[in-house]
Amino acid sequence: MKKIIVAEQKPISEIASLIYDYEKILLVGCAGCVAVCLSGGEKEVEILAAALRLLRQQQNKPLEILTFVATRACAPEYLVDLDPLTKNLAVIVSLTCGVGAQYLADRYPEKWVIPAQDTKFAGGSGEHGIWEERCGLCGDCILHYTGGICPIIRCAKSMLNGPCGGAQNGKCEINTEMDCAWQLIYNRMKLLNKLDKLAEFQPAKDWSLARHGGPRKVIRKDVLIK
Amino acid sequence: MVTAEINPPKHACPENIKRQAEFIACYVDALNITDCSTAVVRLSSIAAGFHILSCGVEPIIQMTCRDRNRIAMQSDLLGAYSLGIRNILCLSGDHQKFGNHPTAKNVYDLDSIQFIYYLNRLQTEKVFFSGEPIKEKEKVPHFFIGAVINPFADPREFQVIRLEKKIRAGAKFIQTQCIFDLEGFADFMEQAEWRGLLQKTYILAGVAPLKNYRVAQYMQNNVPGIVVPDKVINQLQRAAYPAQEGIAICVEQIKRIREMKGIQGIHIMAMGWVEAIPEIVSRAGLYPRQK
Ligand code: SF4
Ligand code: SF4
Numbered sequence: 001m002k003k004i005i006v007a008e009q010k011p012i013s014e015i016a017s018l019i020y021d022y023e024k025i026l027l028v029g030c031a032g033c034v035a036v037c038l039s040g041g042e043k044e045v046e047i048l049a050a051a052l053r054l055l056r057q058q059q060n061k062p063l064e065i066l067t068f069v070a071t072r073a074c075a076p077e078y079l080v081d082l083d084p085l086t087k088n089l090a091v092i093v094s095l096t097c098g099v100g101a102q103y104l105a106d107r108y109p110e111k112w113v114i115p116a117q118d119t120k121f122a123g124g125s126g127e128h129g130i131w132e133e134r135c136g137l138c139g140d141c142i143l144h145y146t147g148g149i150c151p152i153i154r155c156a157k158s159m160l161n162g163p164c165g166g167a168q169n170g171k172c173e174i175n176t177e178m179d180c181a182w183q184l185i186y187n188r189m190k191l192l193n194k195l196d197k198l199a200e201f202q203p204a205k206d207w208s209l210a211r212h213g214g215p216r217k218v219i220r221k222d223v224l225i226k
Numbered sequence: 227m228v229t230a231e232i233n234p235p236k237h238a239c240p241e242n243i244k245r246q247a248e249f250i251a252c253y254v255d256a257l258n259i260t261d262c263s264t265a266v267v268r269l270s271s272i273a274a275g276f277h278i279l280s281c282g283v284e285p286i287i288q289m290t291c292r293d294r295n296r297i298a299m300q301s302d303l304l305g306a307y308s309l310g311i312r313n314i315l316c317l318s319g320d321h322q323k324f325g326n327h328p329t330a331k332n333v334y335d336l337d338s339i340q341f342i343y344y345l346n347r348l349q350t351e352k353v354f355f356s357g358e359p360i361k362e363k364e365k366v367p368h369f370f371i372g373a374v375i376n377p378f379a380d381p382r383e384f385q386v387i388r389l390e391k392k393i394r395a396g397a398k399f400i401q402t403q404c405i406f407d408l409e410g411f412a413d414f415m416e417q418a419e420w421r422g423l424l425q426k427t428y429i430l431a432g433v434a435p436l437k438n439y440r441v442a443q444y445m446q447n448n449v450p451g452i453v454v455p456d457k458v459i460n461q462l463q464r465a466a467y468p469a470q471e472g473i474a475i476c477v478e479q480i481k482r483i484r485e486m487k488g489i490q491g492i493h494i495m496a497m498g499w500v501e502a503i504p505e506i507v508s509r510a511g512l513y514p515r516q517k
Contacts, residue, residue, distance in 0.1 A: 157291070157318055157332070161339035162388045164318045165376035165403065166450035173450035174323045186381040199387050201395065204296070204340045204355070 004033035005097045006131045007040060007119045009048065015093070015116045016055055024064040024089045027052075027116075028082065028104060030073040030096040037131055040095035040117055042069045048095065048116065073100025079107050086111060121153075139209035139216065145202065147188030152205075154181035160202040227491025228512050229286060229401075229430060230503050231258040234269035240277040243269070246500050247278040253507040255515055256284040258315060258401070258493065262293065264449070265325025272306045279310050286372065287311055290319025295335035296344070296355045303345065307367035315372040315401060316341045320450055339388075339395050342373055346396025373397035377414035378407060378453045386417040399428040401493045404445075406454050408482055415486050424488035431483045434495040435476040435502045438468040445497075473502055473509070480510040 009015075019025055027049050035041025049065045056063035066085050071078045073096035086092070091112045094101035098119035105113040121133035136153030142160075143150060152158050156174045163182035166173025170183040189195050207213070230250060234243055247257055257278055261271040275285035287306060294302065306314070318338040322330045336344065336355075344355040349371075352363045360366050373392040377385050389400065405411045411431070418424055436442045436454070439462035446454040458475065465471035480492055492512070496503055507513045 156321055156323075157337070158334045159318060159337045161337050161391055162384055163379060163381060164338075165374065165379045165385075165388075166320070167380040168451065168453070170380050174321045180380060182384065183381045186384050195387070198384070199391065201339065201343060201391065204336050204344065207335065 004036050004122070004124065005099070005119060006037045006121050006123050006133070007034050007097050007117045008037075009039050009044070009095070010116055010118055012048070012051055012055070015048070015114075016052060018114045018116075019052070019063070019091060019093060022091045023062070024066075025091045025093050026066045026068065026082075026085055026089055027093045028073065028096060028100075029067070029069040030071075030100050031069055032072045032074070032097075032100075034095065034097055034100075034117065035069075037125070040097070045069055045095055070096065070100065073097070073103055076103055076107060079103065082107075137210070138205070138207075139213075140206060142202075142205075145197065146185045147192060147194070149181055149184045149188060151181050151185065154179075154184075158205075160205065162198065227256075227428065227430060228254050228494070228507060228515060229256045229258050229491065230254045230494040230496055230500075231260060232496070232500065233260050233263060233498070234271065234274040236266065236268050238269065240269065240274065243274055244277055244281050247281045247283045250500060250503045251281065251283050252515060253504050253513060254283075254494075255491075256286050256313060258286040259288060261288040261290050261317070261319070262325070263288075264320045265292065265322040265327065265330075267326060272302060272309065272311065275306065275311045276309045284313070285311055286313040286315055288315045288317060289341075290317045291334050291336050291338055291341055292319030292322065292332050295333050299336070299341065300348070300355060303348075303367060303369070307369065312368075312370060313372065314345070314369045315374065316345065316397075317374050324448075324450065338373065339391050342371055342392055342397050343395035345369065346371055350396075370398055371396055372399040372401055374401050374403065376403035376451045377405070377411055378403065379451045386414060386421060386423075389418055390421055390423055393423055393427045397427060399430060399490075401430045402432040403451055404432045404434040404495055405479065405483065406458050408479065410453075411483070412486055415488055419488060428490040429488055430491040430493040431486075431489050432493045432495055433476055433479050433483070434497060435499055435506060436462055436472040437499055437502075438472065439463040441472075441497070469502075473505055476502075476506050477509045480506070480512075484510075 027045055029040040029045035045067050049067050068082050068085055086108055092104055093114045093116050094104055095116050101113055101115050122135045123131050123133040125131045133153055138152045156172055157164050167180035172178045172180045189198055232246055259271040259274045262268050271287040275287040278285050316338050322332050349368055352360045352366050375389050439459050442454045442459045442462055445452045462468050
């Protein structure tokens, strides 16, 4: 299983309408997560570019597209090679994740950055063509309490003290295709002979460590330069 | 103890809910008021509780974790108490996907067991959920705290652990999800007894009269966590007078449930069929109620 930020391209009609007024764009992908999840790597960048060109030809409104794939769009040093391509154009269309799109906007403050990708979740893929959410990035991991299954994001109600009472046939009340996280947790803890742990009270979560405390930053003094 | 459940209206006029309350007042000991159940916007359970209190009926208000963070919860709890509401049922709440605002953001800051725990602690130790002491100690609320349990939800074996956790967190009474599978429920009660839980709380068994087989099918398929056995659906489908059959099934269930050990009361979820309540209560031998 590859763990990544999973993103999915917006419908081409939506992308086309976002760039309708422009005659030249720069389409930027990334060789990191979005390449792994087959939505914004080299191949997808070229396919989208070809599709947009064709669409605009049909509309009699030709579009010039330059393409570029960053090694990692979330690290500005990899965007240096992009500088020459950005001359003489007003718009950058991003097939990177939301993080990459923002680094593009940071680096080129005078350009209009358009996201062509919906960035969805932190997850992975156990089966070709299927990606699943696995971590809610809560900032205070409790997987040791729940048998290695995340109740924060895999339970639709983020229940911390057990199932909600809506699960049937082991599936979540809101989606019969989705396993109830607490069924999985129960199975695992039973296997590990640790059901008594689930009988313990799990206190309220400190959400200030998650996004609710405002934007977060990690500072590692040991690796700071200077 | 007999309680019944009613849904507040999807508008701002309290007359209907007051009429319903007056209509069944002498058949129940308290009325349980839902908090935007199945995530459909309705008049608030606190306001509805206040209205039925004015009709002389004891309200039990529901409060879910779906729509409020811990700040809003406490604020609403203080407000409800100030209006004379004394009983509260703490739930996690149906997901907004089921309601009329499926694109809403949910909250789930606390889960239902945490909610019960911190509310009980607020009342006994006189501290806010954060632990901050409440200065005017004689003015803290004293709710009778209730919780729900669904013996039929998955993972089944976890449900009795949930019951124990809720009791330990501070639930003084427990209301069950609608029971149709009596054997399954007896099994659950046996496990509860084995764990020594029956003396520690009041258990109200939930029942629901089914008007016809379509209602039964709807509940089986669309209401989270409710299991209506095929046997019951077939029985209603074959009946010449389904509504009468539905009432008869419900009365029979109440009688059999009351024979079980540890049952302190019956909770009737009428699901819009409030007119059935007087007949059910009378035929089950639970009328008149002592006030
Ligand atoms: S507990 Fe928090 S950090 Fe751990 S997997 Fe879940 S969301 Fe991620
Ligand atoms: S059914 Fe399971 S996963 Fe879904 S909300 Fe309830 S406890 Fe969470």
